[in-house]
Amino acid sequence: MFFDTHTHLGSRQFDGDLPAVLERARAASVSRMVAPATDLKNAGKLLALAENEPDVRVAVGIHPCDADTVSGDAWVEELRTLAQHPKVCAIGEIGLDYFHAPPEGFALADWKAHQARVLTAQLELAAELRLNVILHNRESWEDLTALVLPFSDRLRGVFHCFTGTFEQAQPLLDRGHLISFTGIVSFKNPGFMADTARAVPSGQYMLETDAPYLAPMPHRGKRCEPAYVADTARAVAGLRGESVETVAADTTRTALEFFRGWD
């Protein structure tokens, strides 16, 4: 039984064949999926989908690359309303992204400040609603951890698609946060990620596809889908010298405890 903790089922890339994608996931023993939203509209789309799929839960939030879709304060109330939905299991995907250029009309410094405001408002909301958070980082590690760590007593975060060293992760893991691995860990040269996957204790990491992106070997370069989390589990098991059953069971247990609403 595998658990894909990060799969963008609301991506337009799945609009044409989502039922077949979900069928293939179930056939590959992927028994649970968390679909993170990227903005308010995407969150609504995912909640409508999840109502009919017992193995799908949703994280609602504004992705840093879509932070320009919100301004002022009213959006926080909209997000609070969406977060009350029984299918919501976390706030996400939220974070900071300094890799992509600012959208039209934003100077770099203003864009970074706006992303930080949108992130902080969502961390406050998550803490208030007692929900954990799914965190996105792209070339923003220091600023992101500086904003998240002060919330450590009130919520837990998963640093999704983690590609750093174990030493980088350790202070976060010590505060109760998690990391999760995508298909990158299965690539031919995963670099120091291989060491991270070996070193991280069971109970402190999860698995994900980040579909439709980052397909693991042997699907690299194709559209990724939740069924492939099984390939990532096999890669992690190989690195750790554990059975795939052990990795699947450990990461499923960790995810069930992290996300609300699953027992």
Ligand SMILES: [Zn+2]
């Ligand atoms: Zn994502």
